[in-house]
Amino acid sequence: MAIERTFSIIKPDATARNLTGAVNAMIERAGLRIVAQKRVLISRDQAETFYAVHRQRPFFRELVEFMISGPVVVQVLEGENAIAAYRDLMGATDPAQAAPGTIRKVFAKSIGENSVHGSDAADTAGREIAQFFAGNDIVG
Ligand code: CMP
Numbered sequence: 489m490a491i492e493r494t495f496s497i498i499k500p501d502a503t504a505r506n507l508t509g510a511v512n513a514m515i516e517r518a519g520l521r522i523v524a525q526k527r528v529l530i531s532r533d534q535a536e537t538f539y540a541v542h543r544q545r546p547f548f549r550e551l552v553e554f555m556i557s558g559p560v561v562v563q564v565l566e567g568e569n570a571i572a573a574y575r576d577l578m579g580a581t582d583p584a585q586a587a588p589g590t591i592r593k594v595f596a597k598s599i600g601e602n603s604v605h606g607s608d609a610a611d612t613a614g615r616e617i618a619q620f621f622a623g624n625d626i627v628g
Contacts, residue, residue, distance in 0.1 A: 492570040493523070493626070494607045495616035500558035501601035503527070508561050511604060514591055515565060518577045524564040524626040532556055538619060547600065554600055562620045565606075566628050571613055574606040 498511050512522060530538075535555040542548050565574055579590025583602060586593035596602040607613035617626070 489568040491566065491568060492610065492613070493564050493566050493617060494570040494574050494613045495605075495620070496563040496565050496574060496607075497555075497605040498561035498563070499601070499603055499605065500554060500560060501597050502595060502603040503559045503561060505595075507595055507603070511591055511595065514577065514594075515563075515574075518573060520565040520567040520570055520574060520577075521628070522563055523566045523628045524621050525561060526620075526625075527559050527561045528620075529559055530556055534619070538616070550600060564617055564621060564626050571607055571610060575608070578604050578606050 496515070498508055502508065502511060508527075515522060532552060535552045536543075539548065539551055539555070542551060545551075567573060577591060579586030579592040579596075581592070581602060582599040583592045583596035584599075586596070591604050592602050596604075607616050
């Protein structure tokens with residue numbers, strides 16, 4: 489199996505409830521390593537660039553407002569098939585559809601305030617990591 493890196497965001501609804509450690513415990517329990525991490529307030533420009541693929545969606549404005557409403561924790565996770573493994577651990581976008589034991593089932597408040605983001609593919613992961621981390625910020 490391939491060792492991969494994926495990009496993760498612990499979103500404002502989770503940081504507001506002081507859940508960074510609880511989410512990180514689930515990540516580490518799933519066998520993923522947190523190889524870079526920082527707590528930041530992202531700018532409107534950063535949020536719009538990050539979610540550019542959703543620009544035409546009806547929820548785009550709401551999504552950007554939410555992502556800049558409070559601190560987020562951006563992370564790089566490393567492990568075997570990390571991209572798929574983290575998507576499995578997060579669960580479905582809508583917590584009502586998420587499987588038991590997933591981060592979103594346990595913590596998410598709604599489809600918008602859904603606690604975590606994870607990259608959906610290898611090319612996206614590379615782009616998303618590069619938006620927030622320089623190569624020497626990541627220590628595996
Ligand atoms: P994320 O994995 O960060 O990628 C895009 C985000 O858009 C998604 O998680 C949700 O938080 C958000 N999103 C998707 N659908 C909706 C929706 N119907 N209403 C509000 N936000 C949504």
